Amino acid sequence: MKPIVERFFRYVGIDTQSTWEAETVPASSNEFVLGQMLVDELKALGIENAWMDDKSYVFAKIPSNQDHPVPPVAFFAHLDTAPDESGANVNPRIIENWDGTDIVLNEDKQIILSKEEFPSLQNSIGKDLIVTDGNSLLGADDKAGVAEIMDAAEYLCTHPEFPHGDVLICFTPDEEIGNSTEYIPIENIPAKYGYTMDGGELGEINFETFNAATAIVTIHGAAIHPGEARGKMKNAILLANDFINHLPWRESPVNTDGYEGFYHVTDINGTVDRAQLTIALRDFTDEGYARRKQRVQEIADHLNQYYGENTFCVEVDDYYFNMGKEVEKYPEVKDYALKAMEMAEVTPVILPIRGGTDGSSISFMGIPCPNIFMGSANSHSIYEYCTIQSMEKASEIIRNIIWLFAR
Ligand SMILES: [Zn+2]
Structure with missing residues (x-):
């Protein structure tokens, strides 16, 4: 050998x-x-x-x-x-x-x-x-x-x-x-x-390499007995789902290659009261990287208008750079x-x-x-x-x- x-x-x-x-x-x-x-x-x-x-x-x-x-x-x-x-x-x-x-x-x-x-x-x-x-x-x-x-x-x-x-x-x-x-x-x-x-x-x-960041989206729900929930409950699990649906699905790992970046939901956990999403943000260019960070915040802002201030809180951390x-x-x-x-x-x-x-x-x-x-x-x-x-x-x-x- x-x-x-x-x-x-x-x-x-x-x-x-x-x-x-x-x-x-x-x-x-x-x-x-x-x-x-x-x-x-x-x-x-x-x-x-x-x-x-x-x-x-x-x-x-x-x-x-x-x-x-x-x-x-x-x-x-x-x-x-x-x-x-x-x-x-x-x-x-x-x-x-x-x-x-x-x-x-x-x-x-x-x-x-x-x-x-x-x-x-x-x-x-x-x-x-x-x-x-x-x-x-x-x-x-x-x-x-x-x-x-x-x-x-x-x-x-x-x-x-x-x-x-x-x-x-x-x-x-x-x-x-x-x-x-x-x-x-x-x-x-x-x-x-x-x-x-x-x-x-x-x-x-x-x-x-990619520029890489991790976004943590924390969703504050409102729990109440389901029998009395009408107009009051905010089910954080469903709100998390709503957030995911606002991400551009074309820009997910399964739909991208080459120099295209993506949003990648890597973790979801939650109860009615509180849920958390982890989203990997990846992009080769500085502009694209900044845009992805901004997009996640914009989705939160948009949903907060509907569900109430501070329902969605976003924290983004840089992971590594190109x-x-x-x-x-x-x-x-x-x-x-x-x-x-x-x-x-x-x-x-x-x-x-x-x-x-x-x-x-x-x-x-x-x-x-x-x-x-x-x-x-x-x-x-x-x-x-x-x-x-x-x-x-x-x-x-x-x-x-x-x-x-x-x-
Ligand atoms: Zn290796």
């Missing part, structure tokens, strides 16, 4: 599933186990300053071997896997030189991975696929990213003639529950540029990534992320940080897969970026 694949198998063997209910950082104590494994492996490569902090953030630096100043570059990947599917007992299987026929992931449960159901599989014909046994996710999101960074680090350590500046490595916990940059001690990563290895399939690269704004300021961070892909003969597929990434927060912390593919598809699902060739290309692209900055 190739070393990068051995690494990948080793890392997915540790169940690092994040859960929304977790009250600790990291969410899973196994993130310490994986983190420590990575520290030990980095040290075994000769990177003596590798270490892990008390929240399982892993840091390492490969010092420059150049005598001219080279901007330090950081590479990031996350340790955890998504709450959506089990990450326990991951049992990866390699299908060499896949011929495009249906893949029976699980005979007993009749779970089939087919290119009819997942058309992007088409691109993997003739490649060496890694798939699950249908009982868990694969964890290529983001352990493929971790393996690629580790593979590139190994290359640098075993090829002292390869020119590089300071190369910083950071593995983060709890990305899948939105916490990975919340506690990141950014001062431990003195980089000028960064890249997260947490994208999708071969060639994918992201320079933009990293494109920061990335744009440093064209070289984009150019070198694209050039590195060209050198590896990978055609870039530039896509906006219809979500966030660690890179959105990191970019606003002063390290412009695009997101590069790690080679997986169907993330967060038992149908998740990746190819060995994509992982090798991603590792090669990391090396090329390092080389380009040192040149």
Whole structure:
């Protein structure tokens, strides 16, 4: 087995599933186990300053071997896997030189991975696929990213003639529950540029994310015995429903793609007396983002005229911002990534992320940080897969970026 694949198998063997209910950082104590494994492996490569902090953030630096100043570059990947599917007992299987026929992931449960159901599989014909046994996710999101960074680090350590500046490595916990940059001690990563290895399939690269806010709409009803309710009751549950009906349904996740933003009701709870709605607001542009925030307030104002002042109260909190704004300021961070892909003969597929990434927060912390593919598809699902060739290309692209900055 190739070393990068051995690494990948080793890392997915540790169940690092994040859960929304977790009250600790990291969410899973196994993130310490994986983190420590990575520290030990980095040290075994000769990177003596590798270490892990008390929240399982892993840091390492490969010092420059150049005598001219080279901007330090950081590479990031996350340790955890998504709450959506089990990450326990991951049992990866390699299908060499896949011929495009249906893949029976699980005979007993009749779970089939087919290119009819997942058309992007088409691109993997003739490649060496890694798939699950249908009982868990694969964890290529983001352990493929971790393996690629580790593979590139190994290359640098075993090829002292390869020119590089300071190369910083950071593995983060709890990305899948939105916490990975919340506690990141950014001062431990003195980089000028960064890249997260947490994208999708071969060639994918992201320079933009959504602007994201969360709107909480609290609805104050008026409870009274239903027998005497005429003209008096304000059923907060029905009022919440009325609010939802005022949202433009065309601008919901199911009706949008590409650069279109949306309103997404993610939670509703309530009684007659009081109800609460949680709405995710997403937009790529500043104007659109502001307009969505305003729209939610306008709906509340409009309904308050009818139901009475302060029946609907809106609170909006920013969550993350489109990293494109920061990335744009440093064209070289984009150019070198694209050039590195060209050198590896990978055609870039530039896509906006219809979500966030660690890179959105990191970019606003002063390290412009695009997101590069790690080679997986169907993330967060038992149908998740990746190819060995994509992982090798991603590792090669990391090396090329390092080389380009040192040149
Ligand atoms: Zn990820």
